């Protein structure tokens with residue numbers, strides 16, 4: 548079973564924004580969508596650019612490198628569900644965002 552580790556303070560990631568962190572040598576992108584936190588690998592499946600600094604609109608993030616869109620709530624490319632993002636379980640406890648890295 549994966550162990551949750553502290554990633555960031557919840558107030559460091561306001562609603563409607565994304566950010567990036569590194570945990571256990573992994574680059575992770577975090578997004579706050581209406582108070583719900585999502586964690587994915589910070590590497591676009593197309594060519595590896597950061598998605599954490601992509602343009603976030605609702606549940607969609609647009610990669611700034613070539614403009615592909617990804618649905619964060621579904622964990623996949625917006626128009627091709629077969630292109631999956633690597634997602635991580637998230638918990639928020641005592642104002643801290645906790646992520647289970649496997």
Ligand code: FES
Pocket residue numbers: 591592593594595596610611612613614615
């Ligand atoms: S690297 Fe993200 S769309 Fe190309």
